[in-house]
Amino acid sequence: MYFKSKRDPWMTVLLWAFAIAFISFPIFFPKFGVWMTPGFLDQQWIKIAALSPIGFLCLWIWFETGxxxxxxxxxxxxxxxxxxxxxxxxxxxxxxxxxxxxxxxxxxxxxxxxxxxxxxxxxxxxxxxxxxxxxxxxxxxxxxx
Missing domain, CATH: 2.30.29 (PH-domain like)
Structure with a gap:
């Protein structure tokens, strides 16, 4: 018998905010944080490759906790x-x-x-x-x- 996890509103906001931020920021805001990154890490594909998996992990936890x-x-x-x-x-x-x-x-x-x-x-x-x-x-x- 399968039981879904109960979800608190604050956890919903937290996980979805992290997921959206980590997935969308490197894609839609490529210049965000440029002043903080050295030259090599300033490339957009590196930001997408490094941050997007964290966002997808948040979604995976949200949908697959049970x-x-x-x-x-x-x-x-x-x-x-x-x-x-x-x-x-x-x-x-x-x-x-x-x-x-x-x-x-x-x-x-x-x-x-x-x-x-x-x-x-x-x-x-x-x-x-x-x-x-x-x-x-x-x-x-x-x-x-």
């Missing part, structure tokens, strides 16, 4: 980054508002403790359905408040 619960595996996609967690190794789940970077597009997250002392925080759109789906595969998961 979580899939299969029979024994929780698959986390965060743009080009992927992580697999064995559901049987999940020890506990708790809600968190942790601002640190995680594969999530929202501050409204759940923290998953698994495989000893490993922790990851994600932000599925419907946390209750997501937790029930994990519990269906591994009923011994502790839900902490």
């Amino acid at each position: 979580y899939t619960v299969n029979e024994n595996v929780l698959k986390i996609n965060y743009g080009p980054f992927k992580k697999l967690i064995n559901i049987q190794q999940i020890k506990s789940i708790r809600e968190t508002k942790n601002p640190f970077t995680d594969p999530a597009l929202s501050m409204d997250k759940i923290e998953i403790n698994y495989s000893g002392f490993k922790t990851i925080a994600i932000s599925p759109e419907n946390k209750n359905v997501f937790i029930r789906e994990l519990m269906r595969h591994h009923p011994e998961i502790q839900i902490k408040s």
